[in-house]
Every structure is written in C-alpha cells, then in structure tokens.
Amino acid sequence: MADVFINGRFLTQPISGVQRYAQEIVTALDGLAGEGALPARYVLLTPPGARRLDLAQIETRVVGTRAGHLWDQLDFARVARAGTALCLAMTGPIALKRQVVVIHDASVQRHPEHFSKPYVLAHTLLDRLLARRAVIATVSEFSRAELADVLPVAERDIVVAPNGAEHLSIAPDAQVVERLGLTKGGYFLTLGNLTRNKNLAVALRALGRLAPGSAKLVAVGRMERSVFGSAGLPEPGPDVLLPGRLDDAEVAGLMQGARALIFPSIYEGFGIPPLEAFVNDCPVLASTAPAVREVCGPAADYFEPHDDATLATLMQMLLDDHDGAIRRDRLAKGRERVARYSWRGSARILADACAKFGA
The missing domain is CATH 3.40.50.2000 (Glycogen Phosphorylase B;)
Structure with missing residues (x-):
C-alpha cells in the first residue's frame, strides 16, 4: 500500500478541540504502527516551526516554506500526492483525490454569525470542493447528518471516527x-x-x-x-x-x-x-x-x-x-x-478509510 501522509499543520495552531483530536489520533496511530497493525507507512508532514510530537514509529518531516492554507494547498499537496493524505483538522488540499479529510462539524454553515464573512465564504467553498474529491470523516452521528445536509455527499459515505478522552x-x-x-x-x-x-x-x-x-x-x-x-x-x-x-x-x-x-x-x-x-x-x-x-x-x-x-x-x-x-x-x-470511546479505536477507523484507496 502507498504511504499515508498526515497533514501536520495543526501543530502550528493553538490547542483547542480540533488540534487535540489531531494530536491524539496521530499518537494513537503511532502506537498502532509500533504493534505492526497498520498496513502502510505513515509520515507526518509539518510546516517549518511546528511543534513536535513524541513519536516512536511515525517519521516527522518538515516540508516547504509556506504557512497556513498555502502550505496545505501547495507544499503538503506536492509531497502527499505520492500516496494517500490524511487531514485531521477541518481542511485539506483541494487538488488531491486520494485523501481522507476530517471535518468536525457544520458550524460554519449552521452558525455563520459566529465567524467573519471572509471565513464563512472561504470554508463553505473549501468544504464543498473537498466533499467532491475526498473521503469525508467526522466525529459524531450528528455531524455526519449535518455535513450530509450541507455538502454534496451521501450520509452513508461519511466516516465517523469519534473523539476519545x-x-x-x-x-x-x-x-x-x-x-x-x-x-x-x-x-x-x-x-x-x-x-x-x-x-x-x-x-x-x-x-x-x-x-x-x-x-x-x-x-x-x-x-x-x-x-x-x-x-x-x-x-x-x-x-x-x-x-x-x-x-x-x-x-x-x-x-x-x-x-x-x-x-x-x-x-x-x-x-x-x-x-x-x-x-x-x-x-x-x-x-x-x-x-x-x-x-x-x-x-x-x-x-x-x-x-x-x-x-x-x-x-x-x-x-x-x-x-x-x-x-x-x-x-x-x-x-x-x-468506555464507548477511544482514540485508538478512532485511529483504527481512519486507518481503514485510508487503506481503501489501495496501493
């Protein structure tokens, strides 16, 4: 199976729920890799200046010179097109077809009043483009129904990989x-x-x-x-x-x-x-x-x-x-x-979604 490249831009952002999710999923994937339970090699790609995670099995590689969305769309995409991309923090490169993108909720669409107008416009467009090209994952059955309603994607095609604690x-x-x-x-x-x-x-x-x-x-x-x-x-x-x-x-x-x-x-x-x-x-x-x-x-x-x-x-x-x-x-x-939730279980779900892209 081709390598899986994890989008590590979340390591340049302050830690809130989305960044916590990404960090814990990567750590759980590292544990699965140590047990030989992953069918592919996983590589964490980060922009310059990102925090480092203490990983034993997953290689961390700094790539590119850009930051923010430009890093996603250009630097990360350039390397990740050689395999499958795994994007855990709400966004991913629109040019890639072989990718799993975790969109945690439909808050931009349901509560645009909580965000600036440019942010709402940008993420509404980005989410719709990603839904046409990537496998979308989310964190709850509620979010799966919400995203299916606001994006052009069938609810059955959205992967649910919840948070842990x-x-x-x-x-x-x-x-x-x-x-x-x-x-x-x-x-x-x-x-x-x-x-x-x-x-x-x-x-x-x-x-x-x-x-x-x-x-x-x-x-x-x-x-x-x-x-x-x-x-x-x-x-x-x-x-x-x-x-x-x-x-x-x-x-x-x-x-x-x-x-x-x-x-x-x-x-x-x-x-x-x-x-x-x-x-x-x-x-x-x-x-x-x-x-x-x-x-x-x-x-x-x-x-x-x-x-x-x-x-x-x-x-x-x-x-x-x-x-x-x-x-x-x-x-x-x-x-x-x-007891119903674990980072390890959700990491396994996302790894299985990546594996469906095949070699």
Whole structure:
C-alpha cells in the first residue's frame, strides 16, 4: 500500500478541540504502527516551526516554506500526492483525490454569525470542493447528518471516527485547587475559549441566581477580562475565577475537585470536555446541543443553551446533594459512557478509510 501522509499543520495552531483530536489520533496511530497493525507507512508532514510530537514509529518531516492554507494547498499537496493524505483538522488540499479529510462539524454553515464573512465564504467553498474529491470523516452521528445536509455527499459515505478522552486519564495536579484558592466541591468548572458558541454567558447568569458565596465558577481557557463587554458577557463578579489556559494535569485536578463541569455550548460537532470530566469522576451539566446529548446520554443533566434558570436549579441540586447519592449515580453513568470511546479505536477507523484507496 502507498504511504499515508498526515497533514501536520495543526501543530502550528493553538490547542483547542480540533488540534487535540489531531494530536491524539496521530499518537494513537503511532502506537498502532509500533504493534505492526497498520498496513502502510505513515509520515507526518509539518510546516517549518511546528511543534513536535513524541513519536516512536511515525517519521516527522518538515516540508516547504509556506504557512497556513498555502502550505496545505501547495507544499503538503506536492509531497502527499505520492500516496494517500490524511487531514485531521477541518481542511485539506483541494487538488488531491486520494485523501481522507476530517471535518468536525457544520458550524460554519449552521452558525455563520459566529465567524467573519471572509471565513464563512472561504470554508463553505473549501468544504464543498473537498466533499467532491475526498473521503469525508467526522466525529459524531450528528455531524455526519449535518455535513450530509450541507455538502454534496451521501450520509452513508461519511466516516465517523469519534473523539476519545484517554489523554486526561493522568495523574492530576493535586495542588491546583488549593493554589487557586478554592475548596474541593466548592466550585463549578467550565472549559473553552471565549467565543460566542461556547456560551459562557449562561453559566455566569446562572451563578448570579445562586446565593452569593454559595459556589464559585472557574472558567478555564483563553480569555481576557477586557473582552467581556464586547462579547456581550456580564462582568465577572467575585465568585468568578479566570485562570486562563491550564495544562492537562491542572485541568484533571480541577475536574476531580469540582462540583460539576458546566458545558453550555450552543453548537458542537462532538464536545470533548464532558468525556474528559467522566474520566475524572466529575459530573456534567450540559446544554441540549444534539451532539452533546449523543455523547453524554443519561450521564449528564441538561438545560437549554440560554436557560440560565434551569442551569441554576441543576447547580443548586448538586450543591444540596449532601449524601452524594446524585453524584454517585452520575459518575457510574459517566464511566459507562466514556468506555464507548477511544482514540485508538478512532485511529483504527481512519486507518481503514485510508487503506481503501489501495496501493
């Protein structure tokens, strides 16, 4: 079988859900290669200046001189045309026919108001061109139906390779709770950068409905206080903590000490944080976004994305769970949900999709 060339441009980008997916899939492929379980040689191609992954079997090769989309379309495409391309982070070169491209969701088409007009135009065109030439993969059954609806591709032809959460099954930073001036069980947690889709506003409004001082809200992610007004968010009060971006061990430590993770997204293709919470025995209060319900099933408690009153009621329910009965029930269901997903399993699915191109 011809070589498989992995598009490594994600290693030049800040890590969010898409980049996490790409990184963990490549790491899982590296593990499969070490077991002799891949039918082809895999090579990770990156632009100059990209971060490096610690890979034992997959060769990393820096190619070209360009950056951004030009690197995809010219430098990566020039090398990858010798085999099969695997593009894990929403985009790929339109000139290649032998490629698998993971498009995580249809957010550009469904919620164009969350993006600039040039971005919407560019990605709408790019997605349609890729759908005509590449094998499209995505991360959930919900996203498969969404993409089939907005792109010229049959739903049955879209490969589903979900996210996993093993990356956060790690030794937690046991000191992070104390270091941030928190007490175990005395706070709720949100994860995500400050964007309209992540919908932090509903969590802030819900916190404001609770008795002052009854709980804190820790909002982890890339955000600045100066952005709150322009993003339409209420000004954070004394019970809101903004620690910025934290490493995986710190996030795991915060999850293990939290009363619950609040996941209020308006739209998701999958949503990794609830799975990460389940791995770390953290209950989840989640929006009713369809992909989130698909992933969490009965393990989460749900609220409509803009319904801060219901979210506040759910937060109070967990604060009043003095004997821990509700928590134990949710954690047992969470462990069952997370067992359904793995990076290794999804890497295998994508490797099989690449193998169908043959020699």
